[in-house]
Amino acid sequence: MSPAPRRSGSGAKDVLAWLERRGTKKNVAMLSRYGITARDPFGVTVGDLRKYAKGLGTDHALAAALWASGRYEAQLLAAFVDDPEQVTTRQMNVWAADFDNWAVTDTVCFALFDRSPLAWKRIPVWAKSKHEFTKRGAFALLWSLSVHDRKAADAVFVRCLPLVERAAADERDLVKKGVDMALRAVGKRNVALHAAAVATARRLAATEGGSSRWIGRHALRELESPAVKRRLAKARRG
Template identity: 50%
Template sequence: MARAAAPPPDVDAVLAELKGLGSEKNRLGMARFGIETGRAFGVSIAMLRPLARRLGRNHDLALALWASGFHEARLLAAFIDEPKKVTPDQMDAWASDFDSWDLCDQVCLKLFVRTPFVDDRIAAWTDDDREFVRRAGFALMAAYAVHGKTVPDARFAAFLPTIERHATDPRNFVKKAVNWALRQIGKRSMRLHAPALSLAERLAASDDRTARWIGRDAVRELSDPVQLERIARRDSSASARR
């Protein structure tokens, strides 16, 4: 006799499980890293991953978890949502809800970068004045540079003026994302390395303190011989596959 299919997961049951996994020690640790903990249970990413695997992809559950407003529920939503069902309106709504760098980055890395709307959202969000929305634009740019394997390098070279335009934004969570995007583009290929390094050197010589920090940090990484060797090796492997 065939076994009956398991009922779909219930959002209240998932929230109860998250609450049970949480701890005050973890909440305090999150706060020390600048993570908003007002609605956090204190569950680590390492504990969320097996739960996400068990739940599987589920767009409706992801929307319900996000709507709950709990930090770890929103992280879990990014892990289980179905990229093909994500819309630009959903992306904008979730980006408007970002209140922590880790939530912003995980959603961009695990979900948004897998949608077909990446270029449009990067353009819209990097020019948005809200701190975490702008961070999302640059976090998505950085994730795209890593995961957009078949995207032409010219697409990423076109992002460099956007990086330069916002390199003077002094807000901590923005400047770190701008720096991240610049470094990831520069490490994508040798063709992108030269223009990215040139921009980094120009920023490093800037009179603006924020631009100088972004540039110097990027120059340090992009000038590292180990990084150059990795980029060259990656280019060689890509050429061999073509």
């Protein structure tokens, strides 16, 4: 792999040039197999991007420039190199409005936004969005925080469950799947949240068809599985 450009160099131009050299048509063709509707992709694998990002280090200005390029892999790199402490509410809203495929949405939420102290306040705002990927971002963020924010109190997750319940009626597939993953992630966090998530899932499963019923049934299938119950019981015992 080509070495990462020096941070004292031209920055984004060097990175974009590396992406151009590294990309392949085969990798571009693979994106559609995963339902990734990326704009003007280079064709660089996520594995290569993660390795390359380590060489770039943390660079907020570079992240902004890469994001502004609008190119798929450049935006993934932006999430990997940005500094969550420098991320602002405005940046989060602008980037969320730019989300145009599930891979960028989920990567930004899991690799960057969930590490920002501003993350929790974005969930209820984005959950009301009409934009498909901004709305998915709300639940990708809740999903990610369920996994990564070890210090968060149960109450903040419980407050998000009504958002899950309302958004479950959205029939758009990528919103539906994001809501489902968020509900399951909350329910797997601990015994108390498991009970709250199961109650939400049961209400959804009892609705008459549509995405709400699908989410409820799908979530219950995992949350009430012996494997999940054993893991939660073991964690409770310490």
